[in-house]
Amino acid sequence: DIQMTQSPSSLSASVGDRVTITCRASQSISTFLNWYQQKPGKAPKLLIYAASNLQSGVPSRFSGSGSGTDFTFTISSLQREDFATYYCQQSYGTPPWSFGHGTKLEI
């Protein structure tokens, strides 16, 4: 099974900051890598799919890159509503799917 290692586990930042989260897969997953945002008490929301594609309706300050085993998620200029927990997830081949442990982005 593919393991996903996400870092950092938590991150403190300010409004307007640029932040980056990384995710590493235990084997090559091409670009089958997705990013989600979760706010307390809410279901996760898909932000980026296939490593770098912005889901419809998601602001352009969110972006993703990478292929193979190493991936990056970036918020170019943090807004107050971006403080949440972010997860990476691989969707390579067939299940089992796996998630990173999450990054809690705090003010």
Next chain:
Amino acid sequence: EVQLVESGGGLVKPGGSLRLSCVASGFTFSSYSVNWVRQAPGKGLEWVSSISSSSSYKYYADSVKGRFTISRDNAKNSLYLQMRSLRAEDTAVYYCVREDYFNSQPLDYWGQGVLVTVSS
């Protein structure tokens, strides 16, 4: 508008059973694989099970294999998760999630979740 609405959660004793349901609307349910993903209190996301559009393929996490059974009824736009031999570590919010096969299989729409508590 795509909607996924879960039901069937609640409090159950260890060793007991529970059946979760999810009703889908706003898309052609029979064309998509669907998944169950869970989240224990204060913890991260854990994929549980997946079923293909025609029920030909079913997949399970090792942690639930042999205890949980996923099924669907395309005529009723419904997904199910039969859970048996429940353990305390199965306590979680369970999400019904659509898988977008057409775009590298991300989990693109999530239900609001249903809480399952396993406790004596």
